[in-house]
Amino acid sequence: xxxxxxxxxxxxxxxxxxxxxxxxxxxxxxxxxxxxxxxxxxxxxxxxxxxxxxxxxxxxxxxxxxxxxxxxxxxxxxxxxxxxxxxxxxxxxxxxxxxxxxxxxxxxxxxxxxxxxxxxxxxxxxxxxxxxxxxxxxxxxxxxxxxxxxxxxxxxxxxxxxxxxxxxxxxxxxxxxxxxxxxxxxxxxxxxxxxxxxxxxxxxxxxxxxxxxxxxxxxxxxxxxxxxxxxxxxxxxxxxxxxxxxxxxxxxxxxxxxxxxxxxxxxxxxxxxxxxxxxxxxxxxxxxxxxxxxxxxxxxxxxxxxxxxxxxxxxxxxx
Amino acid sequence: xxxxxxxxxxxxxxxxxxxxxxxxxxxxxxxxxxxxxxxxxxxxxxxxxxxxxxxxxxxxxxxxxxxxxxxxxxxxxxxxxxxxxxxxxxxxxxxxxxxxxxxxxxxxxxxxxxxxxxxxxxxxxxxxxxxxxxxxxxxxxxxxxxxxxxxxxxxxxxxxxxxxxxxxxxxxxxxxxxxxxxxxxxxxxxxxxxxxxxxxxxxxxxxxxxxxxxxxxxxxxxxxxxxxxxxxxxxxxxxxxxxxxxxxxxxxxxxxxxxxxxxxxxxxxxxxxxxxxxxxxxxxxxxxxxxxxxxxxxxxxxxxxxxxxxxxxxxxxxx
Numbered sequence: 001x002x003x004x005x006x007x008x009x010x011x012x013x014x015x016x017x018x019x020x021x022x023x024x025x026x027x028x029x030x031x032x033x034x035x036x037x038x039x040x041x042x043x044x045x046x047x048x049x050x051x052x053x054x055x056x057x058x059x060x061x062x063x064x065x066x067x068x069x070x071x072x073x074x075x076x077x078x079x080x081x082x083x084x085x086x087x088x089x090x091x092x093x094x095x096x097x098x099x100x101x102x103x104x105x106x107x108x109x110x111x112x113x114x115x116x117x118x119x120x121x122x123x124x125x126x127x128x129x130x131x132x133x134x135x136x137x138x139x140x141x142x143x144x145x146x147x148x149x150x151x152x153x154x155x156x157x158x159x160x161x162x163x164x165x166x167x168x169x170x171x172x173x174x175x176x177x178x179x180x181x182x183x184x185x186x187x188x189x190x191x192x193x194x195x196x197x198x199x200x201x202x203x204x205x206x207x208x209x210x211x212x213x214x215x216x217x218x219x220x221x222x223x224x225x226x227x228x229x230x231x232x233x234x235x236x237x238x239x240x241x242x243x244x245x246x247x248x249x250x251x252x253x254x255x256x257x258x259x260x261x262x263x264x265x266x267x268x269x270x271x272x273x274x275x276x277x278x279x280x281x282x283x284x285x286x287x288x289x290x291x292x293x294x295x296x297x298x299x300x301x302x303x304x305x306x307x308x309x310x311x312x313x314x315x316x317x318x319x
Numbered sequence: 320x321x322x323x324x325x326x327x328x329x330x331x332x333x334x335x336x337x338x339x340x341x342x343x344x345x346x347x348x349x350x351x352x353x354x355x356x357x358x359x360x361x362x363x364x365x366x367x368x369x370x371x372x373x374x375x376x377x378x379x380x381x382x383x384x385x386x387x388x389x390x391x392x393x394x395x396x397x398x399x400x401x402x403x404x405x406x407x408x409x410x411x412x413x414x415x416x417x418x419x420x421x422x423x424x425x426x427x428x429x430x431x432x433x434x435x436x437x438x439x440x441x442x443x444x445x446x447x448x449x450x451x452x453x454x455x456x457x458x459x460x461x462x463x464x465x466x467x468x469x470x471x472x473x474x475x476x477x478x479x480x481x482x483x484x485x486x487x488x489x490x491x492x493x494x495x496x497x498x499x500x501x502x503x504x505x506x507x508x509x510x511x512x513x514x515x516x517x518x519x520x521x522x523x524x525x526x527x528x529x530x531x532x533x534x535x536x537x538x539x540x541x542x543x544x545x546x547x548x549x550x551x552x553x554x555x556x557x558x559x560x561x562x563x564x565x566x567x568x569x570x571x572x573x574x575x576x577x578x579x580x581x582x583x584x585x586x587x588x589x590x591x592x593x594x595x596x597x598x599x600x601x602x603x604x605x606x607x608x609x610x611x612x613x614x615x616x617x618x619x620x621x622x623x624x625x626x627x628x629x630x631x632x633x634x635x636x637x638x
Contacts, residue, residue: 022358023462026543028395028528029360029453031460034353039341041348042436044404044450048443076347085363087406087448117361120448124367127443129406131363131450134348141350143342209347224345 003093007121011086014102015116016109021083030117032083038135041079045070049126059097061188062128063104068192069211070132071112072262075197076209078142079134081114087129088121112194140201142266147206147225151267153291154204156193156280158239159214160251161186163258168245179241186239190262196287199279200266207266213257215310218265218299225267228296233303233310237288253310256301267293322412326440330405333421334435335428340402349436351402357454360398364389368445378416380507381447382423387511388530389451390431391581394516395528397461398453400433406448407440431513459520461585466525466544470586472610473523475512475599477558478533479570480505482577487564498560505558509581515606518598519585526585532576534629537584537618544586547615552622552629556607572629575620586612 012025023031034040047053047066057065067084074081086105090097109116114132165187167173168180175183193209200207208221214231222229236255243251268276280287294300301308331344342350353359366372366385376384386403393400405424409416428435433451484506486492487499494502512528519526527540533550541548555574562570587595599606613619620627 023460027462027464028392028526029362029398029460031358031360031396031455033358033457039350039352040359040452041350042402042404042452043348044406044437044439046406046408046439046441046448048408048441051441051443073347077350079348083361085361085450087363087365087450089365089367089446118363120363120365122365122367122370122446124370124446125444127408127441127446129365129439129448131404131406133359133361133452136350138352141342141348143346145346207347 004121014106018115021115039138041077041134043073044131046129059100060104063101064108066128067108068190070130071192072209074134075192075194076207078197078201079136081112081134083115083117083133085131086119089124089127142207144208144221145224147267147293151205151269151293154289155265156285156287157263158237160254160258162260163254175245179244182241193264195283196285199283203272203276204266204268210261210263213259215256228294228298230300231291235290249311253313256310323440333425337434340434358457360396360453362392363450365448378419379423382420383427385447386427387509389449390511391528393453394511394513395526397516397520398455400431400453402434402436402452404450405438408443408446461526463527463540464543466586466612470524470588470612473608474584475604475606476582477556479573479577481579482573494564498563501560512583514602515604518602522591522595523585523587529580529582532578534575547613547617549619550610554609568630572632575629
């Protein structure tokens, strides 16, 4: 187990520094100083080998992605990343694997200014649990429950790329090298919409990040807000690479049901629409209005004004 | 995976409520409100089946213990427990197991007033990662690095009981039924010294919790404080059950090298000795002075004033 203690030292050396970290890795606890009048947003995600990722994932991508999926939860609350712990369970001590994994992890940590303040490294079947802490002005955290009838529904980025990327990796589909590069990169290196999430605070009425696929995730938002919605599938933002690689019908299925996009889906009252579009444009993130909150508790999909059902494309996915 | 989402609902229903939890389980993040002028203590521990516990551990004990070992880290910083996340990886959904596990977890959570605010439940080889947050008056957190030459060394409770308890469970040793009950209980239900830890703040100069065994854990404290120490093994607090069950030499070995006692070891300057003994007595926790911080960087064990080496008893332990 000595080797495992060395791993903690290895991570401690690379940990992002922040002025609000009084005491970092190496004692019984870390000590951090929260900012005045901020709430702390807390989220935790586990990735298990063969359940959430395949053994052939590049360790650098796994390092980046294991943090990115957690940052995406902070983004959907409008919180600013601050501190995290890493629980890493590994079947063996493999220096090369650790070097790559940590390079990916710290690339995301540095970019999003989140400090690794603690963790635990243990022997066992490979799995990763990261718990992130963010800060958000008290009373302004974005939840899933604030959507109201008439609010407009938006998403950031483009949808379906990650799911098609995974299908390309598994050899279930083929694409041009350029499109494959883009799509696989979206699967391995999703972009948590941290800045966009902060721009949405006080303007959006609700938000959620898209991890399981739009059709699945929007249900949580509708249920917790107690409302229904209509989505116009003609308005779904699709990347050129997705459209180049599959049929139009398939592209819509990827966009509606493909997982792991880690884009934000959010609702905006009519009165905030203009302010929100300006605020979001300033973050440089692309976004699209795709529908509207409605009465009832059902989700309706429309295409050319007619009810729409996506085709079943039976793609690979993790759940 | 629907079943796994139901598990989160199952835990959410039982979660301890606290007034500083604005938003609990069920959104992308929890939101909590830190108290004014407090630092946040953060710690994280993973328990993996067959590495940190055997499959035959009663699930209720596992639930209790998986939180208790984390609370022990908060205790050794003098922090007050506040919020936690639970990442539970399970090979199957077993309702009876979950009921018992959660009963043990929430027994500890309610007693120590810590709220479960988030988590993740995933399919995979059984393992548990809990991340705890505590609060401590800014600038008063107890670390491992503050021990100074001449400070007195103390421990809470009695030592070695948990390791002998594990040997009894594994059938490596035998004992009277009453003693076995006590010792096995100490292994399954260790007591995190949360109140004692808070009483030590501003009085003790350093503290650590005993998870790997006194001889191993004190080295971290000596190294981080840059000092040496002398322990008088005649002063080690031993339970009647430990003394009844093994020889005197064996008892000393359990006390010095047995793991998982989760007692606090701490150093106290001469000037604070009286105040500390009063403060600790008020918490109802037993404690014993066992040695003194000295020059150099070595740990010396003395018995009747002579150098002492514990016998090797080759007991079971997790590392």
